[in-house]
Amino acid sequence: MSSDPNPVKHSAPYHRLLGMEVDEWREGFARMVMLAGPDHMNRSNIVHGGAILSIIDQAAGMCGLWCSVPGNTRKAVTIDLDCRFTGQVPAGRVVAEAKMVSHGRNIYFVRTEVFNAAGEMVAFGSSTHRWRKGSETVEGSPAT
Numbered sequence: 001m002s003s004d005p006n007p008v009k010h011s012a013p014y015h016r017l018l019g020m021e022v023d024e025w026r027e028g029f030a031r032m033v034m035l036a037g038p039d040h041m042n043r044s045n046i047v048h049g050g051a052i053l054s055i056i057d058q059a060a061g062m063c064g065l066w067c068s069v070p071g072n073t074r075k076a077v078t079i080d081l082d083c084r085f086t087g088q089v090p091a092g093r094v095v096a097e098a099k100m101v102s103h104g105r106n107i108y109f110v111r112t113e114v115f116n117a118a119g120e121m122v123a124f125g126s127s128t129h130r131w132r133k134g135s136e137t138v139e140g141s142p143a144t
Contacts, residue, residue: 012058015058018034018040018051018055019034019035019036019037019040020032020033020054020058021033021034022062023095025062025063025066027068027138028063028099028100029066029098029100030063030065030066030098031059031096031097031098032055032058032059032095032096032098033093033094033095033096034055034093034095035094036051036089036090036092036093036094037091038091041091045090046090051094052083052085052114052122053081053083055094055096055114056081056096056098056112056114056125056127057078057081058096059097059098059112060078060081060098060112060125060127060129061076061129063098063099063100063110064076064100064108064110064129064131065135067138068138068139069140071142072139072140072143073135073140073141073142073143074131074134074135074138074140074141075131075132075135076108076130076135077129077132078127078128079127079128079130080128081125081126081128082126082127083125084124084125085122086121086123086124087116087121087122088122089114089116089123090116090117092116092117093116093117094114094115094122096113096115097112097115098111098112099111099112101126105136106130106131106136107128107129107130107131108128108129108131109126109128109129110126110127111124111125111126112126112127
């Protein structure tokens with residue numbers, strides 16, 4: 001489970017819009033969950049690819065933002081994101097697991113896999129993120 005007793009408090013407005021929650025969060029890893037319902041569907045009645053890309057992007061970004069100092073925060077921007085869809089996603093639980101592959105002083109690289117409610121991988125992606133000033137270390141900086 002998360003090293004933070006309440007990782008959901010770190011949720012962003014966009015997470016709430018799409019119904020995403022942080023399920024597990026630690027240094028170099030984030031798991032996000034989304035309960036896909038009617039509002040997530042495309043005209044073919046499967047989860048829209050944009051929703052899948054969103055959960056990949058959000059989980060990947062979060063995996064580089066865990067902070068070891070309570071009250072401090074870390075921020076980043078996505079520089080590059082790619083995705084391969086390996087299956088269709090019906091309504092239900094969608095899980096994205098993001099793992100940091102490597103990092104430098106300012107940039108980190110992530111591999112993310114997405115699973116449907118049956119635990120089958122339905123997409124995967126890789127991404128590059130840049131820490132914002134003051135977010136380069138796991139200690140982060142005081143929240144403003």
